[in-house]
Amino acid sequence: MKVLQSGTISEEQKVPNVKVLPIMFALMLAGIIGTFNETAINIAISDLINQFAITESTVQWLSSGYLLTLGILVPLSGLLIQWFTTRQLFLTSVIISIVGSAIGAMAGSFDILLLGRILQAAGAALLFPLMFNTALIIFPAEKRGKAMGLVTLVFTAGPALGPTTSGLLIDNLSWHWIFWVSLMTLVVALVIGVTFIKNVAPITKPRIDIYSLVLSTIGFGGLVYGISTAGEGDHGWGNPVVIVSLIAGVVALILFVIRQLNMKEPLMNVRTLKNPMFAIGTALVFICMSVDLAAMFVLPMFLIRVLELSALTAGLTLLPGSIISAVLSPVVGSLFDKFGPKFLVVPGLILTAATLWFYSDITVASSIALIVVLHTCLMVGIIMVWMPAQTNGLNQLPAEMYPDGTAIMNTLQQIAGAIGIAMAVSVMTSGVGDFMNNVADPSNPANATLALTAGMQNALFFVMFVALAGLVLGVFVRRVKVQKWSGDSDWS
Known part of the structure; x- marks a missing residue:
């Protein structure tokens, strides 16, 4: 593999003797489990609340903690890609995820279960940037839309499989089997990866700045912890813990950005955000992810706790939209290659916001058919935005910034x-409290159900405004032109 003096691969260079499909299959299989774990646990929420005698605000840490761990470790993993080989990082990430899955499968307490989730997330944190970076290297530029369509499939197929698989396992076995299934699939990915994955990225070994790592951890961790704590029953936005966490997070992130701008080898090169389409693409991906996971946290709870569906039925209700979204990922990638992002992103954001507006009016009388249709529209809207915005943004970067x-x-x-x-949990909790404060008989079980419904309506209405913010950004998206590249990678 030809490498420039700076240690980076040029856009025109190629990676010889690489079997693209087996490599991508191994990375995607492990990646799908990483995203599967993000949503599969949502169907088990009611079981976990009952088994461990915890509240909705506490159980949400199984999701928020998982994502927070990813957010804290991914900046470091972007640097580790330049320190360790592709094989080393793949094997390490999958083994850590296997250990986390084993701990979760055998967990007998909430604390142990949370530990397993954190280890699962640590493994995924190493894998996700590796998957993106490898795809950018082994696919030619003119096929990058399809490549990112495949990568995006990881972030749609995993969540698509999560609720239904989880519901099936819970109805017939127990929630522990969610982790056993993850473990067994990861073992298969490990075997394939050991066989086919080769080292494709150059190793430059930039300096790791401990101060930057500490600041990013405090910054991202403080923000998420503060927002999550604000939603807990005995806390609120005026609670000193929440205020201190949010202030610490904001100050640490400001110091982090300043430090990165003044370093020759930053932990996270925020100068990439000077590229306007990359900045807009990153913001749109941020919005898509927050809308997607907020909705996927609230909806299973509504189906199980308000409509009183079984775990399997709740999973099946969310399956059609998730499958259609997964199937459309490569199609949207091809459309992006042909037409660019503009005619996908704006309609996608309009569809997403409109769907959430209808969703915010669901009640105990809402039909399953309506929820299926709305969920399908939501998933289609998100995929129309996510992949094009992401690929278009990355296309604006030079190869050394991948x-x-x-x-x-x-x-x-x-x-x-x-x-x-x-x-979403914070808004939902606040809505539940407001409703119960205004009813004549708070002890009436019927009022508890109505209060939960009101809280969920508020949460989905709030998420709609997040999507509308994305629409404002979407109108500024412009297609980025990339040079064509020719290579001789083995596509077998």
Whole structure:
């Protein structure tokens, strides 16, 4: 593999003797489990609340903690790509995920279960940037839309499989089997990866700045912890813990950005955000992730706790939209290659916002058919925005900035999911409290159901405004032209 003096691969260079499909299959299989774990646990929420005697605000840490771990570690993983080989990082990420899955499968307490989730997330944090970076290297520029369509498939197929698979396992076995299934699939990915994955990225070994790592951890961690804590029953936005966490997070992030701008080898090269289409693409991916995971946290709870559906039925209700979204990922990639992002992003954001507006009016009388249709529209809208915005943004970066770009996008993507869930839970909890404060008989079980419904309506209405903010950004998207590249990678 020809490498420039700076240690980077030029856009015109190629990676010889690489079997693209087996490599991508191994990376995507492990990646799908990483995203599967983001939503599969949502169907088990009611079981976990009952088994461990915890509240909705506490159980959401299984999702927020998972995403927060991803957000904290992904900046470091973007740097590790330049320190360790492709094989080393793949094997390490999958083994850590296997250990986390084993701990989760055998967990007998909430704390142990949360530990397993954090280890699963640590493995995924290493894998996601590696998957993006490898795809950018082994696919030619003119096929990058299809490549990103495949990568985006990981972030749609995993969540698509999560609710239904989880519901099936819970109805017939127990929630522990969600982790056993993850473990077994990861073992298969490990075997394929050991066989086919080769080292494709150059190793430059830039300096790791400990101060930057500490600042990013405090910054992202403080924001997510503060927002998540604000949603807990005995807390609120005026609670000193929440205020201190948010202030610490904001100050640390400001200091982090300043430090990165003054370093020759930053932990996260925020200068990539000077590229306007990359900045807009990153913001749109942030919005898509927060909308997607916020909705996917609230909807299973509505189906199980309000409509009183079984776990399997709830999963099946969300399956059609998720499958259509997964199937459309490569199609949207091809459309992007042909027409560019503009005619996908804006209609996608309009569809997403309109769907959330209808969603915010669901009640105990809403039909399953309506929820299926709305969920399908939501998933289609999100995929029309996500992949084009992401690919168009990365296309504007020079080849030497690919690790930085993928690290930034992946970091903010996971932080977005954590913040989206935390904000949705906070708004939902506030809505429940307001409703119960205005009813004559708070002890009436019927009022509890109505209060939960009102809280969920508020949460989905809030998420709609997040999508509308994305629409404002979407009108500024412009197609980025990239040079064509020819290579001789083995596509077998």
